[in-house]
Amino acid sequence: MLSAKNNEQYRAFQHEIDFCEKEISKSEDSILEFMGQAEPLDRNVKGAEASLKKEKAEVEAEKNEARERTGKGSAGVAGVARGARGVGRIPRQVSRFRIRENPQEPGRYCHR
Secondary structure, eight states: OTTTOSSHHHHHHHHHHHHHHHHHHHHHHHHHHOOOOOOOOHHHHHHHHHHHHHHHHHHHHHHHHHHHHHHHHHHHHHHHHHHHHTTTOHHHHHHOOOOOEEESSSOEEEEE
């Protein structure tokens, strides 16, 4: 503004300053609006994270329970497969079957 030689240049500078101030105000308003929209989303994220943490704990508990059950039962299964005393060997027809994942339908299992 100090470099303005006449009133016309001064008004042009003033007009530019006013325009920039309006643009700054618009930008600040949009920032405030986005911040207002972000607050409920942050609360939702925190709630979802808490839910996820709870679900993970439940899944871990279920996994541990399943490991305990399979750990206790696997000795019995291994004994049967080896022909433990009092239990006959598994017939050849039955031992041929293997459970495997179905290649046409992932997640589903079939026997061979």
